[in-house]
Amino acid sequence: MGPYSTALSYIHEDFNEGIPLEESWMTRPDAERFDRLTHYVEGYKPGAIRFDVGQSSNFILLPMLDEALGQLLEWGVEEIQEYSRILGAPLIDYYLEKGTPVDDEVCRVHHLMGLQLPASINGEVLVNELQSRNVHVSLRGSNIRISINVFNNEEDVLELIAALDH
Numbered sequence: 001m002g003p004y005s006t007a008l009s010y011i012h013e014d015f016n017e018g019i020p021l022e023e024s025w026m027t028r029p030d031a032e033r034f035d036r037l038t039h040y041v042e043g044y045k046p047g048a049i050r051f052d053v054g055q056s057s058n059f060i061l062l063p064m065l066d067e068a069l070g071q072l073l074e075w076g077v078e079e080i081q082e083y084s085r086i087l088g089a090p091l092i093d094y095y096l097e098k099g100t101p102v103d104d105e106v107c108r109v110h111h112l113m114g115l116q117l118p119a120s121i122n123g124e125v126l127v128n129e130l131q132s133r134n135v136h137v138s139l140r141g142s143n144i145r146i147s148i149n150v151f152n153n154e155e156d157v158l159e160l161i162a163a164l165d166h
Contacts, residue, residue: 001072001149002065006058011048020044024054075150084110084148087157091115091146094161114143118164126163135159 002008025031027050028041044050072080088110095102100116117123123139130137135156138145146160 001068003061003068005053006061006065008065008069009051011051013047016047016050018050020051022054024052026054026056027052080150081110083150087152087154088113088146088148090154091157091161094164111148113146113148114140115146116143121164129166130160130163133159133163135163 020027025037025040027044029043029045030036030041031045091113092102095115098118100118102115117126123142123144126144127137127139137160148157
């Protein structure tokens with residue numbers, strides 16, 4: 001629920017020697033020494049900081065992210081997952097009734113799912129139809145990515161099922 005371009009992740013210490021996707025000068029040793037910025041250093045600062053984004057001191061987005069985290073803590077992560085599980089259950093049931101594969105419940109989170117589209121459904125047409133109904137999903141190859149959140153309700157899920165059944 002944070003603003004775009006912000007994210008948090010937990011990186012297990014087993015990965016602390018990994019190679020980051022982004023090569024940032026900010027994650028290098030002594031990066032805070034502006035008098036030595038042109039003395040490029042190989043390697044990274046110790047720990048998971050090597051995976052940080054290049055510019056992390058964003059004075060607008062970080063307070064917004066802090067508020068979002070506070071709201072999540074107030075609502076409760078487990079409560080949000082349970083709400084998402086209940087809300088997404090008819091969609092999972094729909095897929096199972098149609099014989100479309102769905103991961104076992106123990107292998108998925110309830111607020112985010114990628115569901116395979118039946119071969120008879122054109123993904124681009126479906127996404128456009130859903131957008132016209134004010135239901136938003138993302139197309140990922142032959143799957144749709146569905147993010148259920150606290151602002152969704154049963155009507156949203158029924159609209160999605162109706163569009164899939166159309």
